[in-house]
Amino acid sequence: MTCTKLKPHRIAKGLLAAWLLATSLSAHAGEMPTAEVEILKYQFIPQEITIPAGTTLRWSNKEKRQYHSVWFEQAGDPEPGYFFPGESYERTFDKPGVYPYHCGPHPEMTGTVRVE
Numbered sequence: 001m002t003c004t005k006l007k008p009h010r011i012a013k014g015l016l017a018a019w020l021l022a023t024s025l026s027a028h029a030g031e032m033p034t035a036e037v038e039i040l041k042y043q044f045i046p047q048e049i050t051i052p053a054g055t056t057l058r059w060s061n062k063e064k065r066q067y068h069s070v071w072f073e074q075a076g077d078p079e080p081g082y083f084f085p086g087e088s089y090e091r092t093f094d095k096p097g098v099y100p101y102h103c104g105p106h107p108e109m110t111g112t113v114r115v116e
């Protein structure tokens, strides 16, 4: 067997591997659990949420004008940027535990994420 005869076979194998990887990645992304918290009238709704480990939590700003942030300061996160009405913020929780958070510009806005 010569190299020229092997090449097309190798390319086909490479394409198949790339296709399988892309397929498994998209299937994995589709199966990833997500949960949502709404922000309205300076409140996180629900204020406490329990999620399984590996869940991506999305906070959606439903205010008319007010921006907010979601800051896990006690977990050691740096202060995140603000997000405006119509925008959202996401964070994935891989480890079980209790994660309190608050809004950067409005520290009286608090919430808790329980990861099981």
Ligand SMILES: [Cu+2]
Residues within 6 Å of the ligand: 042, 067, 068, 069, 103, 104, 105, 106, 109
């Ligand atoms: Cu706020």
